[in-house]
Amino acid sequence: MLLSDDRAGIGFLLLLGILAVVIPVGNLAVPNDSVFHVPTYAVALSGKFICYALLALALDLVWGYLGILSLGHGAFFALGGYGMGMYLMRQIGERGVYGHPVLPDFMVFLDWQELPWYWYGFDVFPFAALMILLVPGLLAFGFGWLAFRSRVTGVYLSIMTQALTYALMLAFFRNDMGFGGNNGLTDFKSLLGFDLQAPGTRNGLFVASVIALAGGYVVCRWIVRSRLGRIVMAIRDSESRVRSLGYRDERFKLFVFVVSAVLAGVAGALYVPQVGIINPSEFGPINSIEIVIWVAVGGRGTLYGAAYGAVLVNYAKSYLTVAYPEVWLFVLGGLFVGVTVFLPRGLMGLLNDIRERFGVRGGVDGHVEHPPERGRDGLRDVAQGRPQ
Amino acid sequence: MKPTSITLTEDTILYLQGVTVTFDGFKAIDDLSLYVTKPELRCIIGPNGAGKTTLMDIITGRTRPDSGRVVFGQATDLTRLDEAAITNLGIGRKFQKPTVFSNHTVFENLELALSGQRGVFENLWFRLLSEARDRIDEVLSTIGLVDHVRRRAGELSHGQKQWLEIGMLLMQAPDVLLIDEPVAGMTHQETEHTAALLTELSKDHAVVVVEHDMDFVRSLNAKVTVLHQGRILAEGSMSRIQDDERVKAVYLGGVEAHA
Numbered sequence: 001m002l003l004s005d006d007r008a009g010i011g012f013l014l015l016l017g018i019l020a021v022v023i024p025v026g027n028l029a030v031p032n033d034s035v036f037h038v039p040t041y042a043v044a045l046s047g048k049f050i051c052y053a054l055l056a057l058a059l060d061l062v063w064g065y066l067g068i069l070s071l072g073h074g075a076f077f078a079l080g081g082y083g084m085g086m087y088l089m090r091q092i093g094e095r096g097v098y099g100h101p102v103l104p105d106f107m108v109f110l111d112w113q114e115l116p117w118y119w120y121g122f123d124v125f126p127f128a129a130l131m132i133l134l135v136p137g138l139l140a141f142g143f144g145w146l147a148f149r150s151r152v153t154g155v156y157l158s159i160m161t162q163a164l165t166y167a168l169m170l171a172f173f174r175n176d177m178g179f180g181g182n183n184g185l186t187d188f189k190s191l192l193g194f195d196l197q198a199p200g201t202r203n204g205l206f207v208a209s210v211i212a213l214a215g216g217y218v219v220c221r222w223i224v225r226s227r228l229g230r231i232v233m234a235i236r237d238s239e240s241r242v243r244s245l246g247y248r249d250e251r252f253k254l255f256v257f258v259v260s261a262v263l264a265g266v267a268g269a270l271y272v273p274q275v276g277i278i279n280p281s282e283f284g285p286i287n288s289i290e291i292v293i294w295v296a297v298g299g300r301g302t303l304y305g306a307a308y309g310a311v312l313v314n315y316a317k318s319y320l321t322v323a324y325p326e327v328w329l330f331v332l333g334g335l336f337v338g339v340t341v342f343l344p345r346g347l348m349g350l351l352n353d354i355r356e357r358f359g360v361r362g363g364v365d366g367h368v369e370h371p372p373e374r375g376r377d378g379l380r381d382v383a384q385g386r387p388q
Numbered sequence: 389m390k391p392t393s394i395t396l397t398e399d400t401i402l403y404l405q406g407v408t409v410t411f412d413g414f415k416a417i418d419d420l421s422l423y424v425t426k427p428e429l430r431c432i433i434g435p436n437g438a439g440k441t442t443l444m445d446i447i448t449g450r451t452r453p454d455s456g457r458v459v460f461g462q463a464t465d466l467t468r469l470d471e472a473a474i475t476n477l478g479i480g481r482k483f484q485k486p487t488v489f490s491n492h493t494v495f496e497n498l499e500l501a502l503s504g505q506r507g508v509f510e511n512l513w514f515r516l517l518s519e520a521r522d523r524i525d526e527v528l529s530t531i532g533l534v535d536h537v538r539r540r541a542g543e544l545s546h547g548q549k550q551w552l553e554i555g556m557l558l559m560q561a562p563d564v565l566l567i568d569e570p571v572a573g574m575t576h577q578e579t580e581h582t583a584a585l586l587t588e589l590s591k592d593h594a595v596v597v598v599e600h601d602m603d604f605v606r607s608l609n610a611k612v613t614v615l616h617q618g619r620i621l622a623e624g625s626m627s628r629i630q631d632d633e634r635v636k637a638v639y640l641g642g643v644e645a646h647a
Contacts (some may be wrong), residue, residue, distance in 0.1 A: 227505075227514035230496055234489045241487045244448070246475035246506050246560065255508045 002222055009221060012304035013214055019046070020210040024203040040199050044274050045318065047206040049311045051271035054213045056294045056310035057303055058263035061220050063292070064301030065229065066256050067236030068153075071288050072161030073264050075168050076136035078282035080265025082172075083135060085185035085278040086119060087128035088196075092189050105187065106180045116178045125192060132269040133262050140261030141254065148250035148257075153239070162285050169283030184279025191273050202274070209270045213307065216263050220303050223259065232256055293332065296339045299346025309346060401426035401563050401594045402447065402479075407456030409442055409618075416442040417453070418618035426563055429590035431605045432598045434615030435638060440598045441484070443615070444566050448481050449474040460564075476506060480562035484569045486549035490542025494533055494552060497541050498524045501556035523559065531555040531585065547578035554585065564594045571604050583607045 003010050023046055026038030055077050062068045089104040098108040102115055121127040143164060147157055175181035194201040223229050235242045235249050242249050272278045281287070290313075298309020313335065320328045343350055402424040409417040417439045424430055434440055445451035446458060449471045458466040466474055475481075488497050502520055505511055528534045531551040536544060541552060550570055557565050570586065571579045583604060589595050590610070599605050605612060605626065612629050614621040622632045629635055 223512065226512050227499070228508065228511040230492060230500060231511060234492060234500055237489050237491055238487055241483075241489070242500075243471055244475060244481055244483070245501050245556070246472045246503075248472050248506070251508050252511075 002218065002225065006221065008302070009217065009304060012217065012307065016210050016214045019050075020207050023206060027203055028199060040202055043199070043202050043206050047202070047209045047274040048271060049314050050206070050209040050213050051267045051274070052291075052294065052310040052314050053307035054209070054216050054267035054270075055264050055291055056298065056306035057213065057216050057220060058260040058267065059291050060295050060298075060300050060303055060306035061223070061263070062257055062260045063295060064303075064306070065224050065236060066232050066253060068253070068257065069155075069158045069292065070161045070257075070260075071158045071285070071292065072163075072165035073260070073291050074285075074288035075161075075165035075283055076140060076261040076264035077268035077271070077287075077291075078165075078168070078172075078278065078280075079136045079139065080132045080268030081272040081278040081282060082179060082185070082268075083122075083128055083132035083265070084269035084272045085188075086122040086179075087125060088188040088191060088273060089185050090119070090123035091191065092187065095189050096187070104180070104185070106183065106185075107178070110175060112178075119178070129269075132265050136261040136265030136268075137258050140258045144254045144257040145250075148253045151250075162288065165283050165288050166285050169280050169285075172280035172283060180279070182280060184277055184281075185272075186277040186279075188273060188276055196273055196276070205270065205274050209274070212266055212270055216266070217303055217307070219259070219263075223256070224303070228252065228255070290332070293336055293339070295346075297335060297343075297346055299343075299348030299350075301345075302348045305346055305348035308348070312347075399425040399427075401461060403457075403459050404443075404446070405457045405459070407446060407453045407458060409439075409446060409451060409453050415618050417446065419456070420615075420618065420620060422613065422620065424564065424594050424596060426594040427590055427592055428594050429587065429608060429610035430594070430596045431608060431610050431612045432596060432615060433600070433602075433605060433612060434621075437617075438615040439618040440615055441568065442618075444481060444568060444598065447474075447564075447566060448479060472506070475560065475562075476503075478561070478563040479566065480557035480560045480564070481566040482550075482553045482557055482568060482570065484572065486546065486553050488541040488544070488549050488552050488556070490540065492541055493538055494528075494541055494544070495524065495537045497552055498527055498555055498559050501559035503559065503561045527555045527558045530558065530588075532581070547574045547581075550574065550578075550582065551585070554589075558589070562593065564596065565589065567595065567597045569599055570597060571599065571601055579604055580607075 003013075023038055023043055026036055027040060027043050030037045055073065058076075059070060059073045062070050062073075092104065094101050096105045096108075098105055100108050103112060107115070122131070143161075147160060152160065171177055172179050172184075173182050179185065188196055190196055191201065191205075194204070196202075224232070231242065231247060232252055235247075235252060239249055268278075268282070291310075294310040294313045295306040296309070297313055298307065299305035316331065317328060320331060339346060345352075400423055402422075404420060404422045407417055407420045408415065420439070420443070422443075432440055432443065442451060446453050447466065449466060449469055453467060460466050460474075460477060460479065464477065466477075466479075469477070489500065492500065499516065499520075502524070504520075505514060525534075528537060531554055533544075533548060533552060533555065536548065541549065544552060554565075554567070554570070557567075567586070571582050574582065579601070586595055586597060586608060597605075597608065597610075609626070611624065612626050613623045614629060614632075614635050616638050621638065622629050622635050
């Protein structure tokens with residue numbers, strides 16, 4: 001069975017299951033004055049964290065298992081987000097400020113006469129959903145095909161992924177791209193006919209995000225547990241050796257990279273209706289680097305570790321940016337350095353070491369059966385500019 | 389002594405004809421011709437820089453020759469194929485440094501090397517069939533690692549890693565085994581074990597061994613090809629090679645003097 005020797009993974013899925021029940025019940029069924037009441041803003045915030053966790057999971061698949069440190073995963077996330085944003089814009093219809101039945105407000109404002117061709121179809125949800133999967137996937141396919149075929153690896157590949165997201169950010173900032181320029185897409189009203197402000201919709205989106213994260217985990221777990229997964233980890237550890245066994249390593253890398261990009265796109269699509277806006281800053285290089293920190297903090301090469309890391313760092317971020325706004329960037333920088341130097345395998349690695357010290361054998365139920373080697377193609381390599 | 393011109397026989401599995409490779413004006417391989425039959429055990433020796441590793445690189449498609457032909461079997465031109473295709477055709481290579489997948493278990497290392505499925509999606513659905521399992525067991529006992537099957541390959545001793553690599557070669561069911569310095573860094577006992585293993589394998593494979601260790605080459609009791617400056621200096625049995633004046637001058641003499 002897929003999860004039969006994955007106790008930590010089962011625990012992770014159980015936790016998600018509990019969250020999917022407790023938060024909506026606490027919000028909808030528990031009266032407002034009870035201590036167990038979950039305020040609506042907390043539902044939206046939790047949903048946002050869950051989307052980040054899915055994004056981190058996607059990154060861990062390529063970084064922890066394939067050894068590619070992508071500094072551009074925010075791009076796939078943002079593209080998925082824009083796909084959903086376009087659908088939500090079309091849903092506004094005549095409820096916009098200008099009341100135009102077809103054109104979104106920003107197009108009316110820019111004096112556009114008709115809808116650009118690439119907006120066609122986004123009023124139909126199944127089409128938008130397909131694009132949410134297809135566009136990040138195709139971008140990853142094109143990018144990966146070129147990069148992996150030319151055997152670009154290590155820090156050079158990381159820099160290229162960073163350049164990719166930066167280029168997209170600049171493009172999306174332009175008004176004539178037709179995606180709302182620096183304001184992006186916002187003022188969403190409804191999704192599939194449900195009012196986005198209604199608590200029921202918010203809880204529904206939260207549960208959908210949890211399901212997506214659980215599904216993403218199972219898919220990733222299935223991939224890394226297959227022979228393909230063992231090949232992918234072998235590529236991470238010794239790429240040329242895999243090639244000498246007769247595998248075309250670039251195809252395996254491409255497959256994993258595309259799957260990861262699609263997962264990131266799904267995360268972005270679920271994120272946008274919960275935060276109510278998508279703009280080009282989501283493509284920002286810093287965003288992509290933050291994702292790397294989430295995964296590093298949680299511990300790469302475990303999948304759920306990345307998810308825990310994402311929630312933990314973002315919880316700290318939303319607390320600190322309110323309580324002590326001036327220290328957050330120092331904390332982030334400190335995390336980057338601290339984790340690299342002291343916790344190369346993140347919190348999950350630390351937990352595992354503690355358990356082993358206290359005599360719990362077999363490494364937390366085999367999830368660290370193929371941990372990435374310490375420091376290898378990790379943050380430290382990038383920090384030191386060391387190519388593979 | 390020029391290599392006697394051999395007319396291709398049915399058991400010729402690999403031949404190189406007039407191969408030249410130049411790196412920045414330096415001729416690493418210079419108009420070299422070599423014939424290997426199956427089964428056969430062949431040792432390639434030569435001083436550093438003689439072109440031994442380059443020769444292996446040419447056969448496996450890592451390096452493209454500037455001119456000449458490299459033919460596998462009766463008519464397959466290897467210079468047109470990439471590394472993966474050449475491997476899948478039946479030419480396996482063991483590198484100088486043991487490069488096993490140290491995070492994978494011994495079993496998984498052999499399973500990864502198993503010939504057959506090399507595509508992406510078929511490996512997503514891959515199930516290990518019982519005959520494949522039997523083959524892994526068979527190879528495990530050939531290389532003497534049955535008791536270490538569940539260990540991480542990174543925990544093996546140096547000698548065990550070398551055998552695991554040979555085992556991985558065998559899993560690919562190749563016709564030709566190219567083996568680069570198999571006994572470097574091995575203990576005396578491990579070296580003996582390796583000699584026996586290679587001799588056994590040469591009964592039904594073409595085994596080409598590149599080696600520095602003269603005692604080891606002698607113990608293999610095989611046909612020896614001496615490379616020097618990218619050319620074949622001499623070819624024949626070890627005793628014949630040892631008597632060759634030019635070989636003594638460039639290579640063996642020096643080594644014997646050390647010993």
